[in-house]
Amino acid sequence: MPRQFFVGGNFKMNGVAESITGIVNNLNSSKLDPNTEVVISPPALYLTLTRSLADPKIGVAAQNVFDKPNGAFTGEISVEQLKDAKIDWVVIGHSERRVILKETDEFIARKTKAAIDGGLSVIFCIGETLEEREANKTIEVVTRQLNAAAKELSKEQWAKVVIAYEPVWAIGTGKVATTEQAQEVHAAIREWLGKTIDSHAQETVRVIYGGSVSEKNCRELATQPDVDGFLVGGASLKPAFVDIVNARI
């Protein structure tokens, strides 16, 4: 069975109730490719608003979750609380959290395990910095990030993971990876799935690309055999997000 195209919109720390309502209403009233799975990720404060407004076909993702079930963890949100708010997805391991908030591979892997154990699906973000790419360490870095998750997850749990390859140097910079650069890393990730998890994961786990995806470059990226969709930042706040969702039609 072919992998379903997946487009995520990560609003990051942008928007207030009024603008987020506008974005969701625009998506609700737009013709979206029925073969594409769409998941939007507003700031935590607006998850319930977004879930109540969005068409049920549109998934909603938190931008973070904690690895412990409850307790004295000021500022954190648990898996149970997300499920209680009818949220089914969470973004974990985004480079902004890895780099700015110093989240480690191991912590990210534990959060991924906790999320999936608790019934969430995970957009698991990986990617190299410019320095790492220039040192030819791209595959080494993404392999290290994936290996940390593989230590925590059972083979079956990979069915609940969408891997987002987001080269850090392409995020919010306007410097999109070329189709060849994206395809090369996506193919390596797929090979890793086959070697480390199993052939089922290799065939079925979706690997999406993130980093300056726009309505202008999405169609060419979408032609690549191992690019199963996108994780979109800046452009997900704009009406052009609809064109990215519809990149395959």
Ligand SMILES: O=C[C@H](O)COP(=O)(O)O
């Ligand atoms: O999560 C999304 C990525 O960080 C990409 O962000 P961007 O599309 O603004 O470059």
